[in-house]
Amino acid sequence: MNKHDSERLTGLLLARGFALSSPENAEILIFNTCSVRRSAEEKFVGVLTYWRKKRANEKVLIGVGGCTAQKEGEKLIEMLPGIDFVFGPNDLSRVPELINNCLQGQRPQISIEGKSGVELFSLPRHREEKFKAWLSISSGCDNFCAYCIVPYVRGREKSRSIEEIVTEAYQLVKDGVVEITLLGQNVNSYGKDLYGQPRFGEILQAVERVPGLKRLRFTTSHPRDFSFDLIDIVKNSSVICPHFHLPLQSGSDRVLKLMNRGYTQKDYLELTQKIREEIPEASITTDIIVGFPGEKEEDFKETLKVVETVQFDQAFTFLYSPREGTKAAEMEDPIPQEEKKEWFLELVSLTKKTALERNKLLIGKVLPVLIDGESKKGQISGRTATNKVVNIVDDNFLEGCRGKIFEVKITAAFPYHLKGKIVFD
Ligand code: SAH
Ligand code: SF4
DSSP states (O other), X not given: OHHHHHHXXXXXHHHTTOXXXXXXXXXXXXXXXXXXXXXXXXXXXXXXHHHHHHTTTSOOEEEEEEHHHHHHTHHXXXXXXXXXXXXXTTOGGGHHHHHHHHHTTOXXXXXXXXXXXXXXXXXXXXXXXXXXXXXXXXXXXXXXXXXXXXXXXXXXXXXXXXXXXXXXXXXXXXXXOOEEEEEOTTGGGTTHHHHSSOOHHHHHHHHHTSTTOOEEEEXXXXXXXXXXXXXXXXXXXXXXXXXXXXXXXXXXXXXXXXXXXXXXXXXXXXXXXXXXXXXXXXXXXXXXXXOOTTOOXXXXXXXXXXXXXXXXXXXXXEEOOOOTTSSGXXXXXXXXXXXXXXXXXXXXXXXXXXXXXXXXXXXXXXXXXXXXXXXXXXXXXXEETTOXXXXXXXXXXXXXXXXXXXXXXXXXXXXSOEEEEEOOO
């Protein structure tokens, strides 16, 4: 979501006559922040401090946007002197004006009033990749999961109209895009605010029909709002990728309730079992939080049980990070951090094991891989429809293959990637 916001901000500034530069040479440095966990904020402070020192003797404007900017507003400038302008994620369109005001000597500038991100969807964007694109279908979130800051910093859920989304999809494909990822904090509730009922399935079916589109992805699915018809829609499509990112957060009913997630372990297992039955080749990935306030060892064991049962293709695991202003931040949290860390390591090692097991099933299979980059060792790499990274052993035809789909025979499996060889007819 943040990367997509950065693309819009860059697009807007380029359209206004600004140019992209390196941080060593730029006259304006803009940081786009994330506040979902403390570690992201600490990273931002580190990077800002580094550049502020490095460019201390030069005339550089410094702007900070995104969710930390929204959350802290003016306080950010007090905490981190040297910032010239601050803007929230729903205030991107005001950035050119903030810069101009700063240049005319009116500093600092603060803009955190934007209530909804919907009007920002029409901003021009500058995509790093020509062949793949994000497409926002909604902004904000209404779920108020007890640990999460997102609804406070990004505002209420607002859906874009189906017409607008489909028009944008046509435009993207016309511009050479072959893979679109539909983006929303909870794609499954898409349309509720606009049409009185969720209409995500219709969006998928309308966008998959855009001629020339090869891959359609979507994220994030909320298990509570996931409707079973989606499984059929994905199963019957040759364009919609069989990959479901379904954040579990916890396997314990007690913790799920405290988190305000709105589903039980049983609901989650039924849903994932149905996906495995209907689309055995589909990948299921997840997010899990360890150490939610009041989580006990027996709760954590329930999470491990779900991980064993579902056999996730990949899991993003996080240590709980208290976020001021959320319900969870007010809850009693008696478990020592050391114990949480031990649980965390145990979970990581289990998810690594299930990911490897799942990946091993692919050895010997020939899968279409969309080439999108080079691995660290200079090999080319790409992704399967199930969103797994494949490093390709043949390295003699780099020229022009990015953005193209090749049939690749999988030769080896690791927890976080596969290896393969291109199959030529
Ligand atoms: N809208 C998406 C994801 C939003 S944030 C969803 O509902 O799944 C991405 C992930 O960050 C979440 O799934 C959650 O696992 C994690 N996360 C959010 N708040 C957190 C917190 N306070 N501490 C630790 N992890 C958190
Ligand atoms: Fe946060 Fe929950 Fe909304 Fe996801 S669904 S953004 S975790 S409040």
